[in-house]
Amino acid sequence: xxxxxxxxxxxxxxxxxxxxxIDALAFAPKRKARGVALSGNGESAxxxxxxxxxxxxxxxxxFPVIAFxxxxxxxxxxxxxxxxxSMMPTLLVGDFILVEKYAYGLKDPVFRHKFMxxxxxxxxxxxxxxxxxxxxxxYIKRVVGMPGDTVIYRDKQIFIKPACDSGQNCxxxxxxxxxxxxxxxxxxxxxxxxxxxxxxxxxxxEILQHPVSEAHPSNFYTQPGTKMNEWIVPENxxxxxxxxxDNSRDSRYWGFVPDENLxxxxxxxxxxxEFDRAPDSWxxxxxxxxxxxSRVGGIQ
Numbered sequence: 001x002x003x004x005x006x007x008x009x010x011x012x013x014x015x016x017x018x019x020x021x022i023d024a025l026a027f028a029p030k031r032k033a034r035g036v037a038l039s040g041n042g043e044s045a046x047x048x049x050x051x052x053x054x055x056x057x058x059x060x061x062x063f064p065v066i067a068f069x070x071x072x073x074x075x076x077x078x079x080x081x082x083x084x085x086s087m088m089p090t091l092l093v094g095d096f097i098l099v100e101k102y103a104y105g106l107k108d109p110v111f112r113h114k115f116m117x118x119x120x121x122x123x124x125x126x127x128x129x130x131x132x133x134x135x136x137x138x139y140i141k142r143v144v145g146m147p148g149d150t151v152i153y154r155d156k157q158i159f160i161k162p163a164c165d166s167g168q169n170c171x172x173x174x175x176x177x178x179x180x181x182x183x184x185x186x187x188x189x190x191x192x193x194x195x196x197x198x199x200x201x202x203x204x205x206e207i208l209q210h211p212v213s214e215a216h217p218s219n220f221y222t223q224p225g226t227k228m229n230e231w232i233v234p235e236n237x238x239x240x241x242x243x244x245x246d247n248s249r250d251s252r253y254w255g256f257v258p259d260e261n262l263x264x265x266x267x268x269x270x271x272x273x274e275f276d277r278a279p280d281s282w283x284x285x286x287x288x289x290x291x292x293x294s295r296v297g298g299i300q
Contacts, residue, residue: 006109009070016066019059027056074109075101078264080128080138086242086249087140088186089195089206090126091266094273094288095295097140099128103265114260121146121238121262124203126299128263129240133254140266141250141257144176144200145239151231153220153252156209156245158200163233176200183211188247205300210246221255231256238262266299 031052072078082095091097104127106116121127121143131137145151148163150173157175164170177199184192186208193208217228226232233239237256242248251257272295273288283289 003110003112006070006074009066009073010110013063013066013070016059016063019056020063023053023056023059070109073101075106077101079270080140080266082140086244086247087126087142088208088244088247090142090243090299091140091269092272092292092295094275094292095269096271096273097266097299098268098270099264100267101264103267104259104262112260120259121265122203123201124205126266127238127240127257128266129257130261130263132257132261135261138263141240141242141248142200142205143238144241145231145233145251147233147235147237149233149239151233151239152227153229153241156214158198158241178207181206189213193244203300205243207243207245208247213246215246215252220252223255268298269295271296 077098078101080097080099082091082093082097085093102118104121105114105118107114123143123146125143126140127143128138128140131139144158145160146163150161152159152173157178159173159175161173162171179197181195181197183194185195186193188210191211191213193210196207196209198205198207220229221231222228223231231239231251234256236259238259239251240257241250241252272292274290274292275285275288277283277285277289281289
């Protein structure tokens with residue numbers, strides 16, 4: 001599916017660049033020569049037809065700006081806004097993040113076909129991707145299962161059996177370490193959520209758990225040949241979870257994220273707005289009520 005905003009940027013960049021180039025090669029030299037001839041005849045002002053055409057002047061002004069924006073958001077960094085609480089406490093509603101577009105390969109900006117490999121996700125990465133069931137929608141989750149891994153989610157804990165070639169001394173299932181941090185910093189449906197420190201590979205981060213509510217395995221995505229709460233991650237695909245474990249629709253419910261759906265790696269929060277307000281506030285709901293400067297920085 002084409003990215004229509006990127007398509008618009010490409011068309012504007014090519015169009016303005018082409019106008020500028022054609023004028024520079026075909027028309028600008030003639031205007032310059034006529035200008036020299038007129039000045040030699042003692043005329044101080046150029047007639048209107050000898051001045052730079054409006055469309056060329058506009059193209060010269062917008063081409064560098066649009067080309068810079070196109071390269072920046074297509075191959076380097078793209079800003080995203082966090083609209084939901086599925087990645088709390090790592091990311092909050094109102095966070096504006098930077099996504100590193102070149103982390104997992106360079107893709108053309110319109111149809112997103114990869115033309116250069118630059119790396120692959122690692123366990124614990126926070127990634128933005130096209131939702132497999134609706135590719136026009138961007139999701140953000142944390143990578144838990146790598147290609148070939150077997151993942152079990154049981155009693156609010158993750159168990160992983162890493163990918164292993166046949167004939168090797170393969171590891172058994174290992175529980176991802178969890179450590180209680182605090183309770184009550186976040187509340188959901190009047191219940192204080194537990195803040196847990198979890199370790200995925202080399203990445204240590206925090207998650208939220210509801211003290212009572214628990215996702216029922218009967219609602220999970222069922223992979224043929226596996227148990228209800230067990231998944232084997234296919235080649236070139238990833239198993240992802242939200243950090244707000246009991247309030248996240250993720251791989252447990254709809255399956256895996258193909259490599260071609262990856263947009264990039266979330267690396268930093270560049271600004272964060274609060275939208276909390278009193279019920280009788282006259283401010284529109286989309287107007288920020290404050291700035292959380294303390295949240296600016298890297299994403300773990």
